[in-house]
Amino acid sequence: MPSPSSLRCPRCLSPVSLGSLAPLGLRGFVISDTLNLGLECEHCGAKLRVIRTRLYVARGILLALSFFGLRGLVSLKNKGHLDAIEQLELLCLPIALVGALVLQTLTPNLLRLRLVGPGEAIAFAAGTPKADEDAAPGWICPKCHEKNPENFEICWKCEHARRKGSGI
Numbered sequence: 001m002p003s004p005s006s007l008r009c010p011r012c013l014s015p016v017s018l019g020s021l022a023p024l025g026l027r028g029f030v031i032s033d034t035l036n037l038g039l040e041c042e043h044c045g046a047k048l049r050v051i052r053t054r055l056y057v058a059r060g061i062l063l064a065l066s067f068f069g070l071r072g073l074v075s076l077k078n079k080g081h082l083d084a085i086e087q088l089e090l091l092c093l094p095i096a097l098v099g100a101l102v103l104q105t106l107t108p109n110l111l112r113l114r115l116v117g118p119g120e121a122i123a124f125a126a127g128t129p130k131a132d133e134d135a136a137p138g139w140i141c142p143k144c145h146e147k148n149p150e151n152f153e154i155c156w157k158c159e160h161a162r163r164k165g166s167g168i
């Protein structure tokens with residue numbers, strides 16, 4: 001049985017917490033529904049991609065169980081009684097419900113992390129890592145020395161106009 005800290009950074013092997021992804025209530029949705037979900041190791045700064053294959057397999061099984069369970073429920077409603085197979089189907093429903101609850105707590109154990117490859121597009125739920133922001137194209141305000149995005153014509157901080165001819 002893996003411990004809750006089994007999610008480790010592949011570069012520095014420190015435990016990686018999912019707490020930075022989203023508040024507890026929303027975390028499950030962010031983890032399962034964000035495309036190319038990534039996070040940053042808070043120890044070494046490595047950019048990591050969240051691999052969710054096993055989570056999706058577990059969710060698929062639960063979905064199948066609820067499908068059978070609902071079918072059993074419909075048979076019960078229509079006929080008033082169930083044969084042996086339909087009873088088994090109905091039994092799938094509570095199993096699916098319990099499974100869904102267990103999945104919530106087991107989610108970190110079903111995830112894997114790997115280092116993000118060069119040029120790989122990753123969605124960081126916790127916001128763009130600082131290193132990426134610094135590397136993005138842009139210009140430095142000559143007055144206040146703040147960094148501005150490439151498409152800004154005046155400095156976001158002091159509203160100083162961009163010096164034409166510099167960096168263009």
Ligand SMILES: [Zn+2]
Nearest residue numbers: 009012041044
């Ligand atoms: Zn690390």
Ligand SMILES: [Zn+2]
Nearest residue numbers: 141144155158
């Ligand atoms: Zn400025």
